[in-house]
Amino acid sequence: MKALHFGAGNIGRGFIGLLLSQSGYEVVFSDVNESLVQSLQKRGSYEVTIADESRERIPVHGVDAIDGRNSTEVAEAVATADLITTAVGVPILKHIAPGIAAGIRLRMERGGTPFHVIACENAIGASTQLKEHVMSLLSAEEQEKAALLVAFPDSAVDRIVPLQHHEDPLAVTVERFYEWVINRSQMFPDTKEISGVHYVDDLIPYIERKLFTVNTGHCSAAYAGYHKGYATIQEAMKDEEVIGLVNGALQETGSMLIRVYGFDASEHEAYIHKIMDRFRNPYLSDEVVRVGRSPIRKLSPDDRLIRPAVRILEQGGSTEHLTKVMALALKFDYAEDPEAVELQSLIAEQGACEAFVKVSGLDASHVLTQRVMVVYEQ
Numbered sequence: 076m077k078a079l080h081f082g083a084g085n086i087g088r089g090f091i092g093l094l095l096s097q098s099g100y101e102v103v104f105s106d107v108n109e110s111l112v113q114s115l116q117k118r119g120s121y122e123v124t125i126a127d128e129s130r131e132r133i134p135v136h137g138v139d140a141i142d143g144r145n146s147t148e149v150a151e152a153v154a155t156a157d158l159i160t161t162a163v164g165v166p167i168l169k170h171i172a173p174g175i176a177a178g179i180r181l182r183m184e185r186g187g188t189p190f191h192v193i194a195c196e197n198a199i200g201a202s203t204q205l206k207e208h209v210m211s212l213l214s215a216e217e218q219e220k221a222a223l224l225v226a227f228p229d230s231a232v233d234r235i236v237p238l239q240h241h242e243d244p245l246a247v248t249v250e251r252f253y254e255w256v257i258n259r260s261q262m263f264p265d266t267k268e269i270s271g272v273h274y275v276d277d278l279i280p281y282i283e284r285k286l287f288t289v290n291t292g293h294c295s296a297a298y299a300g301y302h303k304g305y306a307t308i309q310e311a312m313k314d315e316e317v318i319g320l321v322n323g324a325l326q327e328t329g330s331m332l333i334r335v336y337g338f339d340a341s342e343h344e345a346y347i348h349k350i351m352d353r354f355r356n357p358y359l360s361d362e363v364v365r366v367g368r369s370p371i372r373k374l375s376p377d378d379r380l381i382r383p384a385v386r387i388l389e390q391g392g393s394t395e396h397l398t399k400v401m402a403l404a405l406k407f408d409y410a411e412d413p414e415a416v417e418l419q420s421l422i423a424e425q426g427a428c429e430a431f432v433k434v435s436g437l438d439a440s441h442v443l444t445q446r447v448m449v450v451y452e453q
C-alpha cells in the first residue's frame with residue numbers, strides 16, 4: 076500500500092508519515108523544499124523523538140520523496156497512490172490541487188481503484204476545501220466520474236510539533252500525545268483503516284473542540300507571550316497573566332462548546348487542563364512566532380477566534396478574554412511572518428478598525444469589533 080503525503084514538514088514527518096508507516100503504508104512525500112526531498116530520497120528513513128522523559132526514538136523506514144514542483148511526477152504519484160494525505164497549510168491547498176486533478180485524470184483513463192484524499196490541516200472542512208479546488212479544475216463530465224473514484228473525508232489532527240533545530244534535517248521531535256479523527260461518513264465503505272485513527276460519523280464536534288480549545292488556547296499564549304517579549308510558549312506559560320488569559324479564553328469557548336455539543340462539563344475542564352499542561356511541556360521549545368503565525372488566517376471568520384466568539388455572543392456569554400486575544404493578534408508585528416507584515420501595513424494604511432473588519436468579516440458596528448477596538452486602543 077502506498078501513501079502519498081503532501082508536505083514533508085513537521086506534521087508530515089512527525090505525525091502523519093509516522094502513523095501511516097506504522098500502519099503498513101510505504102510513504103512517499105511530495106514537497107517543494109529541494110534539500111528536504113533530496114535527504115529523504117537519499118536516506119529513505121528518518122527518526123522521530125518523543126518529547127518526554129523517555130526520549131523514545133522511533134525510526135521510520137521505507138520512505139521516499141518526490142519534487143512537488145515536478146507536475147508530471149506528482150500526477151503519476153497521485154495516479155498510483157492508495158491514499159493521499161496533506162499537511163502543507165490551508166493556503167497551500169489550492170497550489171497542490173492541479174497535481175491532484177491531473178493524477179485523477181490519469182487514474183480515470185487507466186481505470187484505477189477508488190481512493191481517499193485527507194487534508195490534515197488546522198481548519199474546519201480542510202479536505203472539503205481541497206476537493207473544491209480540485210473539482211474546479213475538472214470538467215462537469217470528469218467531476219461526475221471522479222465522484223466515484225475519489226472521496227475527500229474531513230479530519231482533525233492534534234499533535235504539537237514545534238519548529239525543528241537539529242543537525243539532522245530529517246529528525247523531528249514531537250509530543251507523545253496525538254489525536255487524528257476522520258469523518259467516516261465521507262469515506263467509501265470497507266476501506267482499510269489507519270491504525271491510531273479515530274473514525275467518527277460526525278466530525279464537527281471533534282474539529283470544533285480541537286480548534287476552539289487547543290488552537291484558541293495556543294494562539295492566546297502566543298500573542299500574549301509575544302507582546303510580553305517571551306520567545307517560547309513554555310516561557311509564556313510560566314507567566315500568571317498569560318495563564319489567566321489562556322484559561323479565561325478556554326473557559327469562554329468551553330462554555331459554548333458544552334452548550335452546543337452537550338460535552339460533560341468536568342470532562343471538558345479536564346481536557347482544558349491537559350491541553351494547558353501540553354503547552355508547558357518542558358521537553359519542547361515551541362516558539363511564540365510559530366504558534367502565532369499567519370494572524371490574518373487566525374483572525375478569519377471561521378477560525379479559532381472569531382467563529383467561537385460570535386457564537387458565544389449569540390448565546391449571551393462573555394468574550395472578555397477572547398476579545399483581548401484578538402486585540403493582541405492585531406499587535407503581532409513579527410517582521411518575518413508575511414501575514415503579520417500584511418496586517419501591520421493594513422493597520423498603518425487604513426487603521427486598526429478597518430483592518431479588523433477586513434480580516435474578520437465582521438461589520439465595524441459589530442459589538443465584537445467595538446470591544447476589540449477598545450482593548451486595542453488601551
Ligand SMILES: NC(=O)c1ccc[n+]([C@@H]2O[C@H](COP(=O)([O-])OP(=O)(O)OC[C@H]3O[C@@H](n4cnc5c(N)ncnc54)[C@H](O)[C@@H]3O)[C@@H](O)[C@H]2O)c1
Pocket residue numbers: 081082083084085086087105106107108111143162163164165167170171195196197232233234235236237
Ligand atoms: N506543527 C503542528 O504542531 C501542527 C499540528 C497540527 C496541525 N498542523 C497543521 O499541519 C499543517 C502543516 O504544519 P507544519 O507545522 O507541519 O508546517 P511545516 O511548515 O513544517 O510543513 C509544511 C510543509 O509543506 C511544504 N510545502 C509547501 N508548499 C508545498 C507544495 N506546493 N507541495 C508540497 N509541499 C509543500 C513545505 O515545504 C513544508 O515542508 C498546517 O496546516 C498546520 O496548521 C500543525
Ligand SMILES: O=P(O)(O)OC[C@@H](O)[C@@H](O)[C@H](O)[C@H](O)CO
Pocket residue numbers: 197232233234235236289290293294365366367368369
Ligand atoms: O498550525 P497553526 O498555525 O494553525 O497553529 C499553530 C499551532 O497552534 C498548531 O500548529 C498546534 O501546534 C497544533 O494544532 C497542535 O495540534
